[in-house]
Amino acid sequence: MKTGFRVALGMGLLAACAAGVIWALNVRDEVDVKITAAFAPSDSLIARGRYLTLAGNCMACHTARGGEPYAGGLGLATPFGTVFTSNLTPDANTGIGSWSSAHFWRALHNGRSKNGRLLYPAFPYTSYTQVTREDSDAMFAFLRSLPAVKQANRPHALRFPFNSQAALAIWRALYFTPGVYQLDAGRNAEWNRGAYLVGGLGHCSACHSPRDALGGIRDSLTLAGGLIPMQNWYAPSLASPHEAGVSHWDREQIVGLLKNGVAPGASASGPMAEVVLRSTQYLTHEDLGAMAQYLKALPGPAPEAPAAPRQASASFNxxxxxxxxxxxxxxxxxxxxxxxxxxxxxxxxxxxxxxxxxxxxxxxxxxxxxxxxxxxxxxxxxxxxxxxxxxxxxxxxxxxxxxxxxxxxxxxxxxxxxxxxxxxxxx
The missing domain is CATH 1.10.760.10 (Cytochrome c-like domain)
Structure with a gap:
């Protein structure tokens, strides 16, 4: 009896410790939203915010087919169910009209909604956490300048246990660390700008990285290529010369592909065509050049001979x-x-x-x-x-x-x- 009690007590203490660790990991670097300040954006800040939301391709997800821009309602299929995007227009009841700039910054940086609920990583805050507060405020200014659209947010349709905050907290403890992009002193300003755009606003790793059974990405495999869940498209490795690595490309060739969707011997197709259409074609030549420099400098995989021809299970005529x-x-x-x-x-x-x-x-x-x-x-x-x-x-x-x-x-x-x-x- 005493042994059973001790085992139960030990398991209870272990569970309490695990819960404490998970809680601590979910509140680290938490943004304080209680401190508010007047927010009076200038026209230049709004224009900058518009540019940054294009760089982040925000409208593509937050606009349902045939719906109002940024009003949400688009269903994003995941292996765990469907996540519906939220209304980003300044409607006070259904959008972000009652949010402060600090609430918006916390959503990008910590992955929390205004009411403190944890957000699902279909919203790529795992990348957006790198966005600076200044850029976050500019994006918020632009979104607040849009016409308000009254459209209630649809509840997600996720299977148990993935529809619970507890399961999401465990996922975040495993895969999410908040943190603004830190400049690499060993690199020039252009490379750092490219790293910020590719890793943060551009959230390229969301598609171009392999995911495990829980939908997480290991840092060691970032941009190593992966099958996009539920879409049956493969986002090729941006580091491997056998897939989509561009270390041997001319800089302007990379800029051309991101700007125009085509380059000598290459063209954007599938989901990447959508990214160029809605996002990268609107970026400045300077920003595209910075992204090109960063992508050219990505470390490739360990040197190896090209893979031997794959043997099909049946020959072809x-x-x-x-x-x-x-x-x-x-x-x-x-x-x-x-x-x-x-x-x-x-x-x-x-x-x-x-x-x-x-x-x-x-x-x-x-x-x-x-x-x-x-x-x-x-x-x-x-x-x-x-x-x-x-x-x-x-x-x-x-x-x-x-x-x-x-x-x-x-x-x-x-x-x-x-x-x-x-x-x-x-x-």
Whole structure:
């Protein structure tokens, strides 16, 4: 009896200690919102805030399809359920009209709402915590200048236990550390500006990093590439030369891709096309150049030989695959995968074709797509969808062909892989 009591007491004390640690980790560097000051933004501060919200691509998530800008209501599918974005217009009851600049700063810096509730990391405060108070105030000034839209926030539809504050507190204790960006004294001002934009406002790691089963990102794998949850698109590594690393690119080539959505031999597609369309095309040449310098300096993976061709679980009919390519692809991409400069990207020697992850290739063949329409590329050439033209076996064959022809040395794709993505399109 005494032994059982001691065990129970020990477990209770252990649980209390764990709860105390979790609580402490969730209130570290907490912003004090009780101290308020008059907030009278100038026109220049509002204009700066508008620019910063474009850099953060805030409207893309906080605007429902067909809805008012920044009024929220967009459902973001996650492996744990759906998170609905909040109303950022200055409506006093449903938006941020009753918030102070300190409340807004705490949301970005600590991931807490006005009432103190923990926010779900679908709102990327794990990156936005790096944003400075000055930039936060500018963004708040811009959002408060918008027309107020009365639109109640929809409750999230998350499964238990992910819908509880306790589970969220544990997640934050494991994966979230608040902290404003600290300048690296060993780097120049431009590199530091690029690091701030990529790691903070740009929240590039939200897509370009692998996530574990709980949706967390390990710091050691930041920007190492990862499958975007629920979207079936792979955000390639920004460090690996075999994926989307740009250490060997010319600076202006990187700026051009972020500004226009296209660059010699490359184009933005899928979710990245949306980022260019709604965000990076509006950034200044100086800021894009800073991002380019930072991305060029990213440490690459340990030196290794290119991966050996991946062996598919089933071979493909090379003659049939070549015929399919001739019928459906060669007119745009060329008989030898050489592409058309300024219109259709080459497939020969294209690392978007040869990298190990094939999700994006399957997505493009099935659903088609366009590079973003930008001032520098107002009428982008597009890829037609073949979802109703080619079956799974034919899609697998034509992709296997382009991955193994013209000197490309990548593995084949199986019909099963195509079927997995086809079955999940639109979900």
């Amino acid at each position: 090379t003659a049939k695959a070549a015929k399919l390519y001739e019928q459906h692809c060669a007119q745009c991409h060329g008989d030898k995968g050489e592409g058309v400069p300024g219109a259709y990207p080459p497939l020969a020697g294209n690392r978007a074709v040869t990298m190990a992850a094939t999700d994006n290739l399957v997505q493009m063949v099935l659903g088609g797509g366009f590079a973003p329409a930008t001032a520098g590329n107002p009428r982008p050439f597009g890829m037609p969808p073949f979802v109703l033209v080619l079956d799974d076996s034919e899609v697998a064959d034509v992709i296997s062909h382009v991955r193994t022809a013209w000197g490309n040395q990548a593995g084949a794709v199986t019909p099963r892989e195509v079927n997995r993505i086809r079955a999940n399109q639109g979900h």
